[in-house]
Amino acid sequence: MLEKFPLTQYISEDGELVNPEVKEMLTLDVLKLFYEKMLRARMMDKKCVNLQRQGRIGTYVPYEGQEAAQVGSALAVEDGDWMFPTYRDHAATMTFGHSLRNLLLYWVGRIEGGIPPEGKNIFPPAVPIASQLLHATGVAWAEKKKNTDRVSLVYFGDGATSEGDFHEGLNFASVFKTPVVFFNQNNGYAISVPMEKQMNSKTIAQKGLAYEIPSIRIDGNDIVAVYMETKMAVDRARNGEGPTLIEAVTWRYGAHTTADDPSKYRNQSESDHRRSTTDPLLRLKKYMKNEEIWDEEWLMTTEKNITNEINTALEEMKDYPEANIDDVFDNVFEKPTWTLEEQREQHRLIKRGQMS
């Protein structure tokens, strides 16, 4: 199956263009956009890990190393399309328009953190594994029924492919030909379980074969490959040609979460090695250097702007009004039931010391 699903690359690890057909598309503006969005995601991720270490946010789920997979795919959809992230896909959602402030709020345990800006169709991050594939399929199905050309882009990890909902999602999408792009980030581990213990299949892409869904396996650290292949899948979905399964092979440098110790189950020197060889930002930098269009001054300005943006978001998070218990009671049903109203009232009275 490895031969049937070769790893598609557009830019090699040395920064050489493997697929010269895209040369024209790779203008300086496009390359800078790719780099800037990945850098922004990385800086935000690092900031969040630091904030967690300082005890300023709760347990956090890092994605460093997966920036090309998330940013490249997120750039391939447009306003009006739908995104279904997991808890690890903030690089994708922030690229698609989620606010940095709300991302920070999510990790300080605020409901507001899961809510996208008005007009951006982003679901709250799915915590259960693979369940969101069905929502993406259902939402896309609704778009098809409404005769629009909107598509769903849904993220999931390698472990998710062991869940029944992965297969049910692919099956429903295949049967009803819904406009959905299944975007798998294969980072090699489902928490501590390596891919070879997760499945006997050599690839995840091959699982699409069973459902007659066009499937590809791409280098998830090559943002050009990710962007181009996702864009093609999105276009196909938009044109009524149904779903696509994309396996983006990547690597996460850090832990599954900040509460996890990856040295227990994998050799961390592998992460160090990958940082200096297959890193997604490094790869694009190498390409731009080879093309002699790398601009150190631009990088410094960009870094400074991103730092300012993150600091502003952090300030906004700190200044955000306190969490309100009414939000919990008010949003269970459109109209709270009598049980909710009674519980709210009793809670309120006891807090005010008015209960005898």
Next chain:
Amino acid sequence: MTTAVQVKKLTMVQAVTDAMRTMLEEDESVLVLGEDVGKNGGVFRATEGLFEQFGEERVIDTPLAESGIIGTSIGLAVNGFRPITEMQFLGFIYPAFNQLMTHATRMRQRSMGRYTVPMVIRAPYGAGVKAPEIHSDSVEALFTQIPGLKVVIPSNAYDAKGLLIASIEDPDPVLFLEPMRSYRSSRTEVPEERYSIELGKASYVKKGNDVTVLTWGAMVPDTVKAVEQFEKNQKTTCDVIDLRTLYPLDKETIQESVEKTGRVVIVHEAPATGGVNAEIISVINDTAFFFLKAPIQKVTGFDTPVPVYSLEKEYLPSSEKIIHAINTALSY
């Protein structure tokens, strides 16, 4: 001037179909989804004729995958549709429990109202039709514990139509349980026109003075039969109340009746422990404690899986057990 209301005598399953047809006609966004609901018209014929009338875009035969049916319906519901999904039997819903527990019922809160899930899950349930194992489970209490889910159970055709229409209109997820044993056991006059019955409201099946008997689903006719048998040659009489909605419970009606009678019997076919009976007792504790003249009695199934059909009659609350409970409440 009044217009004569056209009524027809329907079985409960026909009333369920009638409610879906009414809503499919009225609202383009209403869809029916499930295994066998299309061409076959459902294993109980609950969707009979709908596929022919509304076509495969609105009455949809899906793959056999309960999580898939509920999961994709969540997406459809968030994105402008009102899916009515059919679980072939309630005992088959377990693979979809995750979608119900972690997404359908939490979407409104997790998105602070940005995304809502106006969907109905219909499921036949309950023992007494000689079905194979798993088909007869009465596990309503598993669902009354899920925050964000309403649980509705009709016991006759009139209520089935009105409650199902109200459930479809409800802006939040509703689990609509249909007692299989009552599907065709009787006919009730059902208006042809559209009407709805407010969720969360119980109804008096019969009125009395001395004991409050609370029940729902297929146990309603059984309970009435037992009560009638009990009341023969006696001066004591019972209120029989069909709760109809198990979440939220109708606190007022329960309180009103218990204040009058001071004695309570709860009848349900689900297992005893952690059943809805416990929640009803809690409501009575909160609202009518000082009116009680006897400990609350309960008649339930056993804390066992519903037995296969050679033994299901032993499992189901019998007239004998119901009368025994009423007598115990009275003689305390």
